Each structure stands twice: as C-alpha cells, then as structure tokens.
Amino acid sequence: MSEKVLMKGNEAIAEAAILSGCRHYFGYPITPQTEIAAYMAKRMPKIGGTFLQAESEIAAINMVYGTSGAGYRVMTSSSSPGVSLKQEGISYIAGADLPCLIVNVQRGGPGLGGIQPSQSDYFQATKGGGHGDYHLIVLAPASVQEMANMTVRAFDLADKYRMPAMLLADGTMGQMMEPVEFPDIKANKVEKPWAVTGTQMKRKHNIINSLYLNPEELEKKNEERFARYAEIEEKETLYESFMMDDAEYCVAAFGIAARVSKNAIVEARAQGIKVGLIRPITLWPFPKKAFDEAADKVKGFITVELSMGQMIEDVELATKCRRPVIPCNRTGGMIPSPDQVLSAIKKIAGGDQ
Amino acid sequence: MIVFEKPKSLTDVPLHYCPGCTHGIIHRLVAEAIDELGIEGRTVGVAPVGCAVMAYDYFTCDMVEAAHGRAPAVATGLKRATPDNIIFTYQGDGDLASIGTAETIHAATRNENITVIFVNNAIYGMTGGQMAPTSLPGQVTQTSPYGRDVKTVGYPIRMCEMLATMEGPEYIARVAVNNVKNVRNAKKVIQKAFENQVNGLGFSLVEVVSSCPTNWGMTPQKALEWVNDKMIPYYPLGVYKDRSAAKEGKE
Amino acid sequence: MAKVTFNTDLCKGCGLCVDACPKHILEIATDKINMKGHSPAQITDQSACIGCASCAVMCPDCVITVEK
Numbered sequence: 001m002s003e004k005v006l007m008k009g010n011e012a013i014a015e016a017a018i019l020s021g022c023r024h025y026f027g028y029p030i031t032p033q034t035e036i037a038a039y040m041a042k043r044m045p046k047i048g049g050t051f052l053q054a055e056s057e058i059a060a061i062n063m064v065y066g067t068s069g070a071g072y073r074v075m076t077s078s079s080s081p082g083v084s085l086k087q088e089g090i091s092y093i094a095g096a097d098l099p100c101l102i103v104n105v106q107r108g109g110p111g112l113g114g115i116q117p118s119q120s121d122y123f124q125a126t127k128g129g130g131h132g133d134y135h136l137i138v139l140a141p142a143s144v145q146e147m148a149n150m151t152v153r154a155f156d157l158a159d160k161y162r163m164p165a166m167l168l169a170d171g172t173m174g175q176m177m178e179p180v181e182f183p184d185i186k187a188n189k190v191e192k193p194w195a196v197t198g199t200q201m202k203r204k205h206n207i208i209n210s211l212y213l214n215p216e217e218l219e220k221k222n223e224e225r226f227a228r229y230a231e232i233e234e235k236e237t238l239y240e241s242f243m244m245d246d247a248e249y250c251v252a253a254f255g256i257a258a259r260v261s262k263n264a265i266v267e268a269r270a271q272g273i274k275v276g277l278i279r280p281i282t283l284w285p286f287p288k289k290a291f292d293e294a295a296d297k298v299k300g301f302i303t304v305e306l307s308m309g310q311m312i313e314d315v316e317l318a319t320k321c322r323r324p325v326i327p328c329n330r331t332g333g334m335i336p337s338p339d340q341v342l343s344a345i346k347k348i349a350g351g352d353q
Numbered sequence: 354m355i356v357f358e359k360p361k362s363l364t365d366v367p368l369h370y371c372p373g374c375t376h377g378i379i380h381r382l383v384a385e386a387i388d389e390l391g392i393e394g395r396t397v398g399v400a401p402v403g404c405a406v407m408a409y410d411y412f413t414c415d416m417v418e419a420a421h422g423r424a425p426a427v428a429t430g431l432k433r434a435t436p437d438n439i440i441f442t443y444q445g446d447g448d449l450a451s452i453g454t455a456e457t458i459h460a461a462t463r464n465e466n467i468t469v470i471f472v473n474n475a476i477y478g479m480t481g482g483q484m485a486p487t488s489l490p491g492q493v494t495q496t497s498p499y500g501r502d503v504k505t506v507g508y509p510i511r512m513c514e515m516l517a518t519m520e521g522p523e524y525i526a527r528v529a530v531n532n533v534k535n536v537r538n539a540k541k542v543i544q545k546a547f548e549n550q551v552n553g554l555g556f557s558l559v560e561v562v563s564s565c566p567t568n569w570g571m572t573p574q575k576a577l578e579w580v581n582d583k584m585i586p587y588y589p590l591g592v593y594k595d596r597s598a599a600k601e602g603k604e
Numbered sequence: 605m606a607k608v609t610f611n612t613d614l615c616k617g618c619g620l621c622v623d624a625c626p627k628h629i630l631e632i633a634t635d636k637i638n639m640k641g642h643s644p645a646q647i648t649d650q651s652a653c654i655g656c657a658s659c660a661v662m663c664p665d666c667v668i669t670v671e672k
Contacts, residue, residue: 024434050433054426055459062423062456066430069417070397070438074430092420196415196431198438201394207409209418357657359666368665372642373618377664533624533658573618 004179009147010035010077012180013103013167014043016151017075021187022101023049024074026063028056028082031115032171033105036077057082061089061102068098069208071195073155073187077103079171080121081112083129090164091130095210097194097225099158101151102136103167105174106306108333116333117171119255120307125168126284126314133222135229137165137236138283140254144178150281152185157236159190161228168283170306172256172335232285239287240279243269247276249349250294252315252325253304254280256335261304264341273349275302283311288318295319300348304328304341324348360384362393366410373573375563376404378530379472379539380411383443386544387414390551396439397431399424403445404478422453425460428467439550441468446485447477450510454486457512457558462521464555468546471512474563475584482568486510489587494568509587513560517593523555525594529562531580535590542592554597562588606655607671608647615644615667621659627652630659 007015014036017025025040037053044051050067054060060076067074078086083104093100106121108114125138137157139150147169154165196206212218240258243265244250253261258279268275278294280287291301300323303312309327316325328344330336362384370376387393393414400408402421409416419427424442432440449457449471460467476494477483483496487509491500501509517525524546528539539561546557562584564576571579592598615638622630622645629649638644645667647653655672 024430026430052429052433055455058423059426059429059456059459062420062426063430063433065419065423066399066417066427066432067434068430069427070431070434072434074434088420089423096418196397196417197435198395198397198415199393199413205413206415207418208416209409211406211418354672355669356655356672357660357668357670359669363666367614370664372616373620374664377666378662381664381666533661536661573620574623577620 004181006177007144007180008035008175008177009144009169010105010174011039012144012148013077013151014039016148016182016185017101017155018043018047018049019182019185019187020073020152020155022073022075022155023047024067024072025050026052026054026060026074026076028054028060028078030079030082032107032174033077033079033103035174036103057085058089061086064100065089065093065096065098068093068100069096069196071192071197073159075101075103077105079105079107080109080118083121083124087130090136091132091134092210093164094130094134094136095132096208097162098164098208099162100164101154101158101167102164103169106168106170108331114333115171117256117335118306118331118333119170119257120310120331121168122283122307122310125166126286134225135163135284137161137163137232138168139165140168140281140283141173142255142258142279144173144176144180147173148180148182156188159188161232163228170255236282237285237287238281239290240281241290242277242279244276244278244294247274247297248299249273249275249302249345250298251275251277251302251304251341251345252280252291252311253277254283254311257304257306260336260338261341263338264345267338267342268345273345275345275349286314286318291315291318292320295323298323301325302328302341302344302348304336304344306335307331360388362387362413364411364413368411369407370404371567373566373576375474375530376472378536379470379561379563380408382540382543383441383470384412385540386547389544390547392439392547392551395437396441399428399431399440399442401442401444401448403448405443405445405472406479408443422448422451423456424448425453425456425465425467425469429460429465432465432467439468439547441470441547443470444472445478446473446475446487450486450512458516461516461556461558462519464521464523466550466553466555468550469556469558470543471558471560472563473560473588474565476565476568478565478568489583511588513593516558521556522558522594523596524549524557526592527560527562527588527590529580529585529590531562531564531577560588562590606653607650608653608659609669610644610646611667612644613639614665615642616640616665617642617644618664619645620662620664621645621668624658624662626656626658627654629653
C-alpha cells in the first residue's frame with residue numbers, strides 16, 4: 001500500500017513487520033504495547049503466519065530463538081518489565097549470532113512502575129541488559145512513520161549482521177495515531193546456510209549454540225562479534241540534525257523527547273537563541289562522531305530525556321566532557337513540556353527570563 | 354549378519370558421560386528411533402542445560418542449545434517455523450520440572466507436535482549433585498544434606514501423572530532403563546513418541562527413570578538397583594495417556 | 605555363529621554389560637587398560653555367545669557390535 005493511512009504506532013510496527021516478510025510473532029500482553037499482539041493475532045492467521053501468545057515473556061523470547069535458528073524472520077514485543085524477563089534469552093540470541101526483532105514500548109519503572117511513557121530502558125537496551133559482552137542494534141523512532149520505517153530497517157540490519165535488533169519506542173509512540181505510508185517493501189532475503197533446517201542428508205549438521213567451554217574459543221567468538229560491531233558503527237549510525245548549522249547550543253534527545261524539543265528550539269530561535277538538535281535514531285551505535293564534531297562548535301548541550309538521565313552519559317562520553325551538559329528530565333511517566341525544555345536552553349544560554 | 358550396532362544418527366564423538374550413566378543408553382534409543390523412522394535429515398534436536406548440554410555433539414541431526422528449562426519454547430519456535438521437521442527436546446529433571454515447568458505444561462496444553470525426552474535421575478548431576486524437584490523424600494543431596502524434608506521443601510513432582518490430567522497432550526509415558534527388559538520397552542515407547550510426531554498427533558513426552566551413579570555415590574550396578582528398589586515404586590512405569598489409543602478403544 | 609566385538613577404546617569399564625549377559629561370559633579385564641585409562645570389558649568365551657545383544661542393549665557407549 002502506498003497511500004497514507006491513519007494508524008497507531010504499535011500497529012504500524014506490526015504491519016511493517018509483516019510487509020518485511022516476518023511471519024512469526026510470539027508475545028505476551030503488557031501495557032502499552034498489547035495492540036501489537038492483538039494486531040498480529042488478527043493478521044497472521046490470514047496470511048499463513050504464526051501468532052502465539054506465549055505463557056510468559058521468557059517463553060516468547062525462547063520461541064523467537066527457535067524460529068530464528070530455523071532461519072526465519074521473527075519478532076516479539078513487550079514493555080519494560082517484560083523486556084527485563086527476556087534478557088537471558090536476548091543474551092543467548094546474541095551469543096548464537098541470530099537475527100530477530102525485539103520491540104520495547106517503554107513505560108515507567110523501575111519494578112512494576114507505571115503504564116505511562118518513559119525512556120528509562122536506555123541503559124538496558126544499549127549497555128547490555130543481559131549478561132556478557134554483546135550489543136543490540138537499537139533504533140529509536142520519533143513518529144508513527146518511523147515506527148514503520150525503523151521496523152523494516154531493523155529486520156534488514158539484523159539479518160545482515162546476524163544479531164538481534166531492538167526497536168526502543170515509548171508509550172507515546174506506541175499509542176499515538178498519525179498518517180503513515182508503507183512504500184513497496186522488498187522483503188530482503190538473506191541466505192542462511194547456518195540455519196537448522198534439517199540436514200536433508202546433504203550436509204553436516206548445523207548447531208545453534210552459545211556455549212564455548214574452551215576459553216580461547218570463546219574469546220575468539222567475542223572478538224569476531226565485536227569486529228562486526230565495529231563495522232556497524234562505521235556504516236549504520238543514524239541521526240537527525242535540526243538547525244545545527246549555526247547552532248551555539250545543542251539539544252540531544254530521541255523519540256518523544258526530540259519532538260517536544262523541536263517545539264522548544266523553534267521558540268528559542270524566535271527569541272534569538274541559536275540552538276539546534278541532534279536526534280540519535282540509532283541509540284546503538286550511538287552517533288558519537290556527530291556529537292564530538294558538535295562539541296567543537298557549540299558552547300553547551302542540553303539532554304532531554306524521560307528518565308533520570310541515561311543518554312546524558314553517552315553525550316558526555318562522546319564529547320569527552322569538554323562542554324557543559326545539562327539535563328532536562330522528567331520521569332515516572334511525565335513528559336517534558338516545550339516550556340521546560342525552553343527554560344533549560346535559556347539556562348545554559350546564560351539569559352534568564 | 355549384524356544384529357546390533359551403533360545407530361547412524363549418533364556421531365563418532367565419544368560420550369563424556371560418567372561410566373554407567375544411563376544418558377548413553379537413552380541417547381542411543383533416541384538415535385535408533387530416528388534411524389528406524391528414516392527421519393535423520395529432517396530432525397532438529399534441542400539440548401538442555403545439564404549433563405546432556407553437549408548432546409549437540411552426539412547427534413548427527415541439526416541441533417540447538419536452549420537456555421535452562423526453555424527447550425519446549427525453543428522447540429515450539431522451531432516447529433512453528435518448520436512444521437514438516439521433527440523436533441525433539443532432551444531434558445533433565447531440573448530443566449523440565451523446575452525452571453522449565455511452565456514451558457513443559459504449556460507446550461503440553463497446546464499439544465505442540467513435538468517429542469520430549471525427560472531424563473529423571475532425581476538429582477542435578479552437572480552442578481555436582483543438588484536436590485531436584487524429583488528427588489525422593491529423605492534423599493541426601495548436596496542441598497538436602499540431612500535428607501529431603503518434605504515439610505520444608507515439599508514433595509517430589511510426578512510429572513507424568515500431572516501432565517496426563519490435561520486435555521492437550523497426545524501421549525505421556527514413563528519408562529526406565531535399569532535392565533534389559535526395561536530398555537527394550539523404553540525403545541518401543543520412545544519410538545512411538547517420535548512416530549506420533551511424524552503422524553501429526555501432537556505432544557508426546559517420555560519420562561525415563563534413570564540413574565546418576567556419581568552423584569548418588571554408588572557403583573553403576575548399585576545405582577540401577579536403586580532405580581528398581583526406590584525410584585520405580587515412587588515413579589511407576591506405564592503409559593499415562595495415549596489419546597489415539599483411547600479413541601480407538603471407543604470406536 | 606554369534607559374535608560380539610568391542611570398540612575397546614570407547615569402553616569405560618562400567619560393567620553393565622557384564623551384569624546383563626545371561627550366559628555370564630563377559631568380564632572387566634584386570635590386566636589391561638584402554639586409551640582413556642579404563643579397564644575395558646571383554647568376552648571370556650565367544651563360542652558360548654547366543655547373540656542376544658543384552659550386553660549391547662545395556663552399554664551406554666555403543667562399545668559392542670553383535671553379529672549372528
């Protein structure tokens with residue numbers, strides 16, 4: 001379909017996944033992403049795909065591991081507490097070099113937390129979450145259109161680099177309705193000679209595994225994986241630059257925080273403050289170079305997050321702490337207002353109103 | 354004329370199991386079933402966490418290593434993706450009846466068309482002999498050094514009896530491998546559990562009452578005697594559910 | 605004639621075959637060890653073998669091949 005339709009963010013993910021050739025979905029209900037499961041429950045049986053509500057988020061991620069091992073595009077979705085449950089399974093998927101898509105529509109935490117939006121799983125998504133040395137490709141959409149586009153991208157990148165990809169959305173992205181179009185998506189087919197499809201008596205057996213009891217072998221596996229990660233950092237980093245050409249101050253934000261920040265930036269500009277935005281779209285790989293280069297030109301950064309401040313550390317690291325970085329945060333399900341972001345911009349720009 | 358030899362579906366890798374460990378017998382019975390049904394080329398096995406973690410080195414078919422307890426979920430993912438393939442799990446008592454209880458029950462209730470081999474030796478072997486959910490009352494293990502006290506840690510779980518009450522699964526059976534007669538019977542039951550999958554009948558689980566000489570602190574021979582004298586009375590052998598046979602009986 | 609052959613280096617000397625043999629013609633060697641350091645099982649009287657394969661059925665390591 002290439003005409004625009006009004007869709008909920010959660011449903012846009014599901015539709016884009018199907019158009020990308022994903023025919024297997026395993027999930028479990030949890031607010032605010034249950035629409036993805038409900039959409040898949042309706043769509044998958046009609047196209048000969050699999051929809052299964054698993055007994056838990058743990059079971060779901062292990063079903064994903066199985067289907068991915070057999071060489072098929074597969075996804076699961078959940079929200080923060082459910083994604084915590086999946087961490088062991090995600091580590092296994094990463095350790096077995098398997099592709100898949102995990103969607104986290106974040107809600108307030110920690111613990112049972114709340115059902116309103118948050119961005120407080122940034123650390124979990126980008127710094128591990130599960131045990132061991134590994135990364136996920138983490139994509140942060142900031143519109144319903146991006147919920148669709150990033151889903152397509154996630155499947156392609158996961159297959160290309162043989163690793164799990166995560167769509168890190170927040171409750172607002174999941175619940176909001178915006179026009180979205182699904183351009184002709186060619187479900188990119190990647191050869192998977194490593195998949196456990198059955199030997200058909202024509203080849204030696206394939207083993208999907210992450211156990212390497214020999215330390216030299218395990219070290220080698222880790223190094224090979226990180227060599228792939230280095231290639232991804234080189235080639236797949238994505239970000240948006242907004243009004244940065246002559247900016248003296250830079251706002252760093254992703255997802256809903258970036259949309260709010262754009263409003264504040266436009267207002268700040270109207271008041272004569274030269275401020276711009278760098279919006280990371282890949283949270284891993286983080287656009288370190290973009291921030292590093294910006295630090296040569298701007299006098300300071302403002303990070304806007306729906307958390308107690310997690311991405312701020314990556315901004316400080318990328319800029320080697322050579323410029324002040326002030327946080328503008330809300331958490332618990334609260335969303336920063338454009339006024340709040342504007343106040344933070346004014347604070348760092350030195351004038352007070 | 355050869356009347357008994359190693360099955361083709363076992364690799365040449367020497368088994369790492371302890372001398373007299375019944376895993377070796379059970380692996381062979383699974384491989385014999387795969388050979389005799391001619392399904393080696395389309396079988397995928399799921400290995401557990403436990404002594405049999407390296408089962409992926411012993412079978413010639415494609416293999417997947419699963420997280421502890423999650424093999425039925427992994428098998429579900431494999432079966433839904435490749436329904437014409439024969440998917441089996443091979444799990445110990447901790448894997449299937451402790452951490453994996455939910456996965457076991459739900460795969461059974463969904464009548465997932467897979468074959469589950471459940472090796473019950475009433476102990477956690479690989480980690481050095483801790484109490485299992487199937488350890489017997491009074492049984493001494495590393496984590497029940499004064500004997501399993503049912504008052505504080507509860508009673509052992511009889512998985513077959515429990516699963517057989519469910520409407521979902523097709524075939525639930527318990528066998529043992531402590532003597533020649535029982536091994537020959539176990540072979541037939543395991544073959545049926547695979548045949549059921551080939552015929553699309555659904556979830557088939559075989560519990561194999563087994564020994565762990567090393568962690569029971571016995572010789573292989575004494576361990577098999579313990580299976581006979583203590584395990585089998587608590588875990589009686591038999592077919593607990595056979596939906597197709599029951600249907601046929603009614604016709 | 606019934607005959608059993610042992611892939612001696614795979615044997616772990618567990619003795620389950622010895623107990624299983626209805627003719628009691630298997631034993632664990634006392635004067636030799638295999639590549640892994642185990643004392644392997646061996647047959648004392650091949651001519652008495654009836655090819656029942658009880659030994660092979662109990663062997664966890666597929667050491668024994670039986671011919672008839």
